[in-house]
Amino acid sequence: MSLESYKEILERMRAKYIEESGNKPEDVSDIGIRLRVMAGEVYRLQARMDWLWKQAFPETADGAQLDLHGAQRGLVRGGREKAEGVLEFSRYVPISFDLMIPKGTVCASSGEEAVEYETTEEAVLAAGSVTVSVPARAVTAGSAGNAAAGYINTLVSEVTGINYVTNTKAFSGGTDPEGDEDYRARILAGIGRLEGFGSAGYYEGIALEQAGVRSAQAGISADSSGVTVYVWGDGAAVPEEAIGELQERLDSSRPLGVAVTVQQAATKKVVVGAQLQMREGADFAAASAALPNVIKAWLNQRSVGESVYMAKIQRLIMDTDPGVARVGFISSCKDHEGALGVVPIAGIVSLKEVV
Structure with a gap:
């Protein structure tokens, strides 16, 4: 369905008017104004019809309309999930009594775009101990909550007697809503x-x-x-x-x-060794801390029998971090062709900066 521009519609209407009446309408005349108004309404109608045409088919629908196509197949768009992990609350020296750390204690990562995390259960730092581990999760769902080890180091909630906090292991599992293209692929596979x-x-x-x-x-x-x-x-x-x-x-x-x-399903680990060329002024250290968790979260959301292509991971990296100018892969990184009963999962993910 070809969509005419407003100018094309107006010129076509003016030409038809001249052909039928033998008169050329002036822009400031009553007829000229009517033609311009009508051309605008016709353009709006065509634009609306073009939108409806696209939303009628899962191949071209997007957003909420694509959700409706998925619902017809019993397929729900993957939602946002919160990253989870363990926080370690510590003192410099032991104390002689038990120290309670309330559920919902908030900590955060460092940096300008700090992400907050909260404990999911109450914990006690026992007398004579200096460290206690507490399960926690990101306050806000999304891949931004995935954090490398040592990334969380700020106490937001005041906990009397606690000197510092950190995460000795990465927080993972945070996912963004499934994008239209990945969701569309699942829908079309179901239709097929x-x-x-x-x-x-x-x-x-x-x-x-x-x-x-x-x-x-x-x-x-x-x-x-x-x-x-x-x-x-x-x-x-x-x-x-x-x-x-x-x-x-x-x-x-x-x-x-x-x-x-x-x-x-059997599992097949997909190894990713990416070489990143950063844009001028971009921070590779920040990218190398965040991107592996994003890549692993994406890989761990693949389906049984699904193929994984390095080109998709390349797009994922560049969409996630605008500071990445170019992405290459080491020779051992191969596409994974889908196989019956096999689900691809995250293997080793390594990033290297190249000039």
Whole structure:
């Protein structure tokens, strides 16, 4: 559907008026003003129709309209998740009594764009001890909450008797909302798999309704007598209890004479060795602290049977950090072609600055 510009519409209307009347309308005349107003309304109508046309199909829809296409397939856009980890609260010297650290104690990272973290349970620094570890999570969901070891070092909430705080291990698991392109790919993949009774899509649809299952892939034997449904959770294996429940559901929903088995998906670690060329004035140290967590979080959200291409990781890096001018990969970094029953997960992620 080709969208005309306002100028093209106006010129077409003026030409038709001259052809029919034999008179050329002046811009300040009543007819000239009417033509301009009408051309504007026609342009608005065409723009609206063009928008509706795009939103009618999952290949071109975006935002909330793409969510509706996904809902028709039982696919929900991946949401924002909070990064989680462990904070260590410490004193310089031990004390003779127990010291309580309340739930909800807030700490933060250093720097201009500080991210806050809060403890998720109450803890006690025992008498005679100098350090206590407390589970915590980012206050705000999103990949910005992923933090390298030692990145969190500021006490926001005053805790009497505590001298300093840090995280000896990275905070991870923070994710941004699934982008339109990744979500669209999942929707189109679902559309491409028919859901007729006994088809691969049929079994996958049942599996995705099971709590704890984020992705599923069904493999059907050559003679159609056996089906294996491979499942994977949200960045982790599906709990055994959920697998048992799904097995019961599939046993009661399978065609007569077909044996259905539910299995955990196998994993394949994807190794990323990226070489970054930074823009002038950009901070590689900050990029190398944040980007590995972003890459790992993205890799750990892949689906069973999905391919992973270095080009997508390249785009992820450049979209995340505008200070990166160019991204290359070491020769050992290879694309991962999707395989039945295999889910790609994060392996070693290393970044190196190049000039």
